[in-house]
Amino acid sequence: MTALAALDDVIELEVETDPGDVLHYNLKNLCSALDITDPTRVAVDTDGLRRALITIYPSNPLAVVRAATRQDLTMDRWGRITIGYHHNGKPCKKRLFDPITGSAQRFLLFGTTGAGKSRAVQQDLIAEKINGICSFLCDLKEGQSVPEAKTQVALYGDSQEMAILLLIAAVNVAHARMKRYSRMGRNSFVLGEDPLLHVTLDEVNRLLEKGAPYRAIATRLIKELGRTGRSVGVGIRLAAQASHLEELGGSDTLRAMMKEGEVVLLRWSSSIMKQLVADGLLPTGEQLLPIPKNLAKKVLRSQFDAAWEDDLDEGAPGTQGMAYHLSSDNPTSQMRHLRVGSIAPTRGLDPEILALYGDEPPTELGEADGEAAGDVWAYRHDPDMLRALCEAFREEFLLSQQGGKSGGGVDLDELDDDGPAPARPTTISDRIVAAMREAEGPVGAEEILDLVNADGGKEVKLGPVRNQLKPLADKGRIARVGHGLYAPAH
Template identity: 55%
Template sequence: MGQLYEIEIATPYGGLGRYDHMALCAALRVDDPARVVVEQDGMSRALVTVYPSNPLAATPAPTDHDLTMDRKGRIVIGRYHNGRPVHLRLYDILTGSAQRIALFGTTGAGKSRSLQLILAALKRNGAVTWLADLKSGQSVPEAKGQVDWHATTQEEAFHMLRAAVAVAEERMRRYASLGRTAFLKDDPDPLLFVWIDEANRLLEKGAPYRDEATALVKELGRTGRSVGVGAGLAAQASHLEEMGGSDTLRGMLKEGEVILLRWSSGMMRQLVSDGLLPTGEQLQPIPKYLGVRTLRSRLDADADDDRPGTQGMAYHLTGEHPTAMLRFSRVGSIAPTPGLDPEIVELYGDGPVPALEATSVDLAGEQYAVRGTGVILPLYDDESGDGTSAPAPSGAASPGRSLRLPDRIIAALRNGPLDTYGVLEAVKTDGGKAVKPGSVRNALGDLKADGRITSDGGMHTLAD
């Protein structure tokens, strides 16, 4: 063909609906479905673009300008099919909000390298990043040493979520005392992002800490935005129910940033039902390989059907163009490397790793203090001093729930709502055994997960 064509379609309001992409390609006499791109406006108009070749066959590496936040708090993560930049918001200047981000993709869809680009941008922009790589650190190995906290186990990820909630609550209390309602980009406190990679391992049905971790993710999504604590989840694109339940993500993501790489049909149905993709609109499927599959005779022994993959091709469902296919900028070496990929390491830059503000270090807890040493502290403090307690699976009674500290907290809250600092002071002066701040935070997390207390605006209250 050699030329680019655009066809604008208009129907009576609501009349466009679903369409058969393969039938459309056949009608246009196009053998490669990836050359035909359909964008809908959610009402009655569509733009059909027919390219002479796949417009996303290759994308350039990100530039320093791409990875630098613009005046709207956005970075450039790639290009749409029409060559326009794809913006990902890390911070909302207008509302003073840290963003919630979700990155979904099946195995081999390019999720890990896409995440590396975002992590590198966070570092370059001075954001403190806490990362739990739940594939034993293998998913994004270059991130180790480039983030403030790098965890590789579910237990440490749980510690990380608790610490993030504690930091968010302390900032909330501190900002309230100053009469502030939002986080400021140039605030002395740095933007903090908590990323859980392979999040389905922590939040799927049967995961040992699913209920408690889900409660912490919800709390972080609810309280972290206005105090500069963002949350990111990267996971397999199977079904939202495998991510702590769809209710966990619906409210957290509808106003956040949702990126969908190659997906499963179950995930697509869930995204539509949860309102993350407008009803009536559809996305062109992302194949595993680019190009046209050629029929070959069994006698053609020398046939070469090796086709390039589609890693990094995606849709930004909450962006300006949710039905426009995009591709992430090229990240890392084309061929696998025997160790850390030097191109990815270079992407992070040689600047210092941003660290948590000094006023929040103690609140981040003892696990934060020993991060990077390989030591994983008990999730629940048995108050025996021997450090031998271990968390119980979800649904079972964990050691920390049957001891006196939760009861002491409940007694303190009977006198009225208290913030975390107030709870700590109350149990310090109730005549009981001395406790550490980390033990109080852990017990508060357990009580919230059990539904015995509620937390709103940094204040803890007995549940009705």
């Protein structure tokens, strides 16, 4: 221990390891050493190397949070909004747009049932409306997850077919903007001309899980948005029940792209922690304090204590909205979202949520974008026509699974596929050349290996991939751009 401070019953210990060592800790052992039976009173923040701050509170500092305001959800000059507060009172910021690079963002939100995922999605959608972002939303819980949002977004759906049509429309907008911006000599998105477009898929695990009818096409479309949308102002948000690979279409490439964005983890299941470290979402050696269902104190009770039932605390605060913002500067610092909506359940639409959305109409696409989005945009205010479009897509999909046309103006043969497809490259060299199209910049051998193994073919090892890189570069099939770095050949 190198320092100790205390104020108003809050104790802060600063600790460090010897030079050359890396700090590791076990939360249960730490609480035992401090003689603390309630682990939610303890917060540990590390620098990832040698030092850590251990903060001990008299009670959980996140037990009560204030309601969100429209000011909280208005972007600052860095494109960020305030979504909540960390245990130490520091605001937790989420970036909706990067004004420095002109990049649209990718968003990933995980949480078990009852963790507050729907309210967190509402918070993001409210912020989008406040900040003039055009929102496409598909609520795959048949509209029950975020019912207030139905009339607050530019384009809405509540079925798997509508989710695909939304994605196709967004991909068409992204492709049209690429061509339009190219003619203008523009290589990035400029906020204030075309609106930012965000596509939100809530309960997306229903669309991407094994056995889902449109899993392959949805995965390809999401990958295409993640790969091409950033520079043309088209972002993508996935809200899912779990972070397992199979919940995101079985696509390593998709997960690799999404985890570069804004990743928030609400209450999770016990099996997720190893997956977080393996995916690189959490630094090796770091731990997250588990988020319980409520903040009731755990007290040992003798079976001979006749009065124990009277002492049960049925009114213990819940933990809805508690989370870790894994892509922030403090990924291991627990935070809690600001309260969105009424505390008690309402019989209909929540008036507090509607008040946050405001009375102004949602931001819509411009004329050029609307033409690119096609029929689903043209008939966005006609529920009967949208149902007809979904039915037509369903029938066409069943008839054309062996083809490659989506029925919505996107040629799926031009997009990458995670499953078997005609004329797939079979040799390692051809697979490397094909996989390099996934690269967003110069990549090394290990990243190329990941891209190759994400193409759905037979798994290969690093050695054979390394052996092919120099010959392919010498033949001009890929480009060597630095020591150990390669890029697609022009």
